[in-house]
Amino acid sequence: MTTKVWGRADLNETLLTRRRNGGREEQKQLLLTKRRSALTGAQDEALLASQADVAEMLRLVICSDLRKTLILSLKQGTRTLPGLRKKTRTNSTAVIHALRELEKEHLTCQDSKRNYGLTNTGNIIALQLENFARTASAITQLGKFWLEHDLSGIPEDALKNLGCLQNAEVLTSTATDVFNAFWTFIALVEDAKTIQGVAPVFTPDLFEAYAELAAKGTPIELVVTSEVHENMLELADQSTVKEPLKTNFTLFVIEESPRTAFTVTDYFLMVGLFRFNGSYDYSDQLLSYSADGIRWGQKLFDHYVRASRQFELP
Numbered sequence: 001m002t003t004k005v006w007g008r009a010d011l012n013e014t015l016l017t018r019r020r021n022g023g024r025e026e027q028k029q030l031l032l033t034k035r036r037s038a039l040t041g042a043q044d045e046a047l048l049a050s051q052a053d054v055a056e057m058l059r060l061v062i063c064s065d066l067r068k069t070l071i072l073s074l075k076q077g078t079r080t081l082p083g084l085r086k087k088t089r090t091n092s093t094a095v096i097h098a099l100r101e102l103e104k105e106h107l108t109c110q111d112s113k114r115n116y117g118l119t120n121t122g123n124i125i126a127l128q129l130e131n132f133a134r135t136a137s138a139i140t141q142l143g144k145f146w147l148e149h150d151l152s153g154i155p156e157d158a159l160k161n162l163g164c165l166q167n168a169e170v171l172t173s174t175a176t177d178v179f180n181a182f183w184t185f186i187a188l189v190e191d192a193k194t195i196q197g198v199a200p201v202f203t204p205d206l207f208e209a210y211a212e213l214a215a216k217g218t219p220i221e222l223v224v225t226s227e228v229h230e231n232m233l234e235l236a237d238q239s240t241v242k243e244p245l246k247t248n249f250t251l252f253v254i255e256e257s258p259r260t261a262f263t264v265t266d267y268f269l270m271v272g273l274f275r276f277n278g279s280y281d282y283s284d285q286l287l288s289y290s291a292d293g294i295r296w297g298q299k300l301f302d303h304y305v306r307a308s309r310q311f312e313l314p
């Protein structure tokens with residue numbers, strides 16, 4: 001083994017080289033830190049500018065009934081100034097001022113014939129504004145129903161499209177007819193051509209109604225909990241229409257216990273929810289006959305089917 005003998009000159013040169021390298025590394029780290037700070041500062045400025053732009057957009061669209069009316073009116077097609085004046089029941093000066101504000105944000109434009117219309121971004125804003133208006137309508141009309149029930153069984157996507165239920169009504173049981181909602185449902189479902197539903201709660205009367213409909217050839221698809229599934233198997237064993245059940249009855253079993261029970265058919269949607277204390281509310285049911293409401297219910301059913309597994313009746 002050879003041991004290197006360091007002279008004073010060699011040692012000084014080595015130390016000097018290390019200092020130089022260390023200094024270069026420090027300068028490199030300092031430059032990187034300054035660059036990161038500059039980037040962070042630029043990003044913060046961009047974020048603040050973006051927030052300011054969003055605030056201005058919200059002010060334009062939401063804080064003025066006139067501008068909202070103009071946007072929703074132009075969503076239906078281009079209009080002349082007299083047409084917009086008539087639609088908004090406002091004078092020309094106010095309409096022109098509102099249109100100029102919207103034009104600054106590139107939401108509206110004017111064609112060669114001096115007709116006013118929405119730009120591409122304006123049309124996107126109009127769609128969101130329309131959805132917001134529909135949702136607000138559904139909330140205000142059915143406010144008590146939404147406030148007094150657990151909504152955790154309705155996924156976020158469905159809540160975003162709650163405006164589809166703006167024309168729904170609430171069936172409420174009374175002291176003299178505590179099963180009003182249930183028997184209304186039984187009467188309605190008898191005329192259904194297709195039935196899909198989620199059933200975390202179940203009754204023998206409901207099973208009997210479904211069994212009779214299956215015997216008539218009505219296709220039925222149900223998502224049920226494990227507990228409801230076991231009860232249904234017992235009832236199926238005792239049923240006199242067991243073969244039609246196998247043919248026309250499709251069961252999906254879900255591990256979780258959905259906090260909503262609903263049925264969607266070819267012509268109506270009925271939704272029931274749980275109370276905050278965990279009990280199911282049999283007395284209040286939401287009923288919708290609209291095409292939007294039915295599509296909303298079908299998407300909600302698909303959501304629960306994806307979270308379940310199919311089970312064949314024995």
